[in-house]
Amino acid sequence: MPTEPDQIELNEHELREITGYAAACASRVLALFERSLPADPRPRDAVEAARAFAAGGRRTGALRQSAWAAYKAAGEAAVPAAADAARAASHAAAAAFLHPKASAHQVKHILGAAAHAARAEELAAGDDRDAGARTLDWAGRHAPAAVPAVLGRLPAAPSGGGRVGEIIRALDSALRG
Template sequence: MKRSIADHAEQTDLRILALWAAECAERVLTCFEAERPGDLRPRQAIQAARAWVRGEVSMAAARAAAFAAHNAAREASHASASAATAHVAEHAPHSATYAAKALALAADDADTAKTRIELERQWQLRRLLDY
């Protein structure tokens, strides 16, 4: 049976998931910043997730930054602000899903969108397994 990203995430340490989610979000950050160049909330959420892993900020601070990034995504035309959600392990795979969707939304046609999603999900799983 083929295991999904969510299956692997369930067995992964929360700090590792936070780093992985930050990487997933960072891969599509340019999509968001192209639309909203002055909005730093997604970038700050990625930085906060990594700072939490290093023990430099509290979980509450990382969570607040993630929520701010989610608000930024709602204000944008698409969910390219896939925030690094470090506060709950079950949320980390959502960052990966949002990242893949952002790449699909930036595609010119359905075939390109499908290919982008497949390639991104393959990268995400490989990267998670690398951790």
């Protein structure tokens, strides 16, 4: 198991697969945001930018800005499920900027979109954890090979982070299984 200051191997193919996975996870809950704020395109723009990178596009400042814009949209959402849906979109675009550093924090970059999507589903269903479990099951079944491969080079997900942190740790454990 690597220690915190170590670097890990991370190739462009893996980075694109992880980003595409994050975009797929976030896209599952975009409607939760769009029902709440239909005129705000920032989360959808972030997911589309992540998909473009995953399909071979360049990792640009505009991609990074789309992640920040979706994050800002989350802060402006009055509905908690919509806020987590926007955070999922933000994590999708930010996944393209995963660092080749053996830090537990990087696990959040890989699994953040899936975890926030699951939390958005829970909140939309009246804080029903079964709804989140279904989303996590989907995320586990649809993770490309790069996700568990890169997770295996990193320390386990960090403690803390409230409910989203719990979801990240559960998914991390399942994918390393």
